[in-house]
Amino acid sequence: MLHQKQLAFIGGGAIAEALLKGLLTAKLVEPQQIMVCDVAQSRLEYIKRTYNVITTVNGCDAAGQADIVFLTVKPQVIDDVLVTIAPVMTPAKVVISVAAGITLDRLQAKLGKTPIIRVMPNTPVAVGAGVSAFALGQNARPEHGELASLIFGAVGKTVAVDEKAMDAVTGLSGSGPAYTFLFIEALADAGVRVGLSRQTALLLAAQTILGAAKMVVETGEHPAKLRDAVTSPAGTTIAGLHVLEQKGMRGAVIDAVVAATERSREMGQIHDK
Ligand SMILES: NC(=O)C1=CN([C@@H]2O[C@H](COP(=O)(O)OP(=O)(O)OC[C@H]3O[C@@H](n4cnc5c(N)ncnc54)[C@H](O)[C@@H]3O)[C@@H](O)[C@H]2O)C=CC1
Numbered sequence: 001m002l003h004q005k006q007l008a009f010i011g012g013g014a015i016a017e018a019l020l021k022g023l024l025t026a027k028l029v030e031p032q033q034i035m036v037c038d039v040a041q042s043r044l045e046y047i048k049r050t051y052n053v054i055t056t057v058n059g060c061d062a063a064g065q066a067d068i069v070f071l072t073v074k075p076q077v078i079d080d081v082l083v084t085i086a087p088v089m090t091p092a093k094v095v096i097s098v099a100a101g102i103t104l105d106r107l108q109a110k111l112g113k114t115p116i117i118r119v120m121p122n123t124p125v126a127v128g129a130g131v132s133a134f135a136l137g138q139n140a141r142p143e144h145g146e147l148a149s150l151i152f153g154a155v156g157k158t159v160a161v162d163e164k165a166m167d168a169v170t171g172l173s174g175s176g177p178a179y180t181f182l183f184i185e186a187l188a189d190a191g192v193r194v195g196l197s198r199q200t201a202l203l204l205a206a207q208t209i210l211g212a213a214k215m216v217v218e219t220g221e222h223p224a225k226l227r228d229a230v231t232s233p234a235g236t237t238i239a240g241l242h243v244l245e246q247k248g249m250r251g252a253v254i255d256a257v258v259a260a261t262e263r264s265r266e267m268g269q270i271h272d273k
């Protein structure tokens with residue numbers, strides 16, 4: 001389906017790199033099918049050197065040559081980018097926006113009849129373990145849903161959602177890798193505190209998170225049941241869990257996701273024109 005299609009990333013930052021790395025590793029596309037546009041020349045040099053893709057500073061050229069245009073700039077500059085690419089957009093192309101908080105209506109207003117897919121991926125797409133939620137715009141057809149499943153399914157799991165769920169998705173899985181990296185870092189620090197080497201502590205921490213997540217995904221069991229199986233009566237685990245509950249870990253995580261969700265909503269509103 002992507003054979004001979006040209007992909008353009010408008011914005012060559014963190015999420016664009018994660019996506020193109022994942023797509024190249026999955027061999028869904030060849031480097032010559034990808035064009036990355038960025039305003040920062042040094043960033044383009046790095047991307048070209050690392051992935052051998054085509055690069056340009058001209059967003060209009062990139063969008064004009066592409067079949068699939070990824071909007072991978074910050075929400076704060078999305079309106080400028082839409083103005084730049086609008087003249088070269090046609091209904092035969094498709095726009096995939098990953099910008100947090102930016103609604104399909106807002107994108108559609110600038111892009112006319114071009115089909116649009118709004119997606120919220122996360123950075124583990126770089127290693128084929130992402131999760132991406134998507135919603136289709138009013139001009140998108142079922143094949144655009146299939147396209148989203150193909151592209152983002154090549155680099156992780158996908159789920160179709162109502163657009164109104166997108167801010168919540170952003171707060172949970174979009175931002176979620178950062179919370180998890182923080183937890184891994186904290187676990188590793190804890191390991192060092194109780195006498196492990198940094199290297200051993202980090203390996204134990206990361207693999208423990210990976211293994212626990214894999215158990216949830218592969219068994220389909222409720223995490224509480226899996227937790228109970230670790231927690232021996234009067235043992236070590238309940239001693240540790242007791243402290244985490246006392247310190248309000250569950251409440252802190254819920255508050256974090258609520259704050260990120262609200263920030264996503266806010267970013268969508270602040271810049272509405
Ligand atoms: N980083 C992440 O984990 C995720 C980010 N997103 C969304 O992806 C978008 C980009 O985020 P990041 O990659 O984290 O930001 P970033 O700051 O790493 O990348 C943005 C890039 O856009 C470039 N840029 C700025 N103005 C431009 C213009 N007019 N034309 C072309 N390039 C331009 C910047 O030089 C920069 O390299 C945001 O809208 C964010 O909400 C979505 C899901 C996850």
Ligand SMILES: O=C(O)[C@@H]1CCC=N1
Nearest residue numbers: 100170173174175176
């Ligand atoms: O921090 C952000 O705004 C972006 C959106 C989701 C992950 N990173």
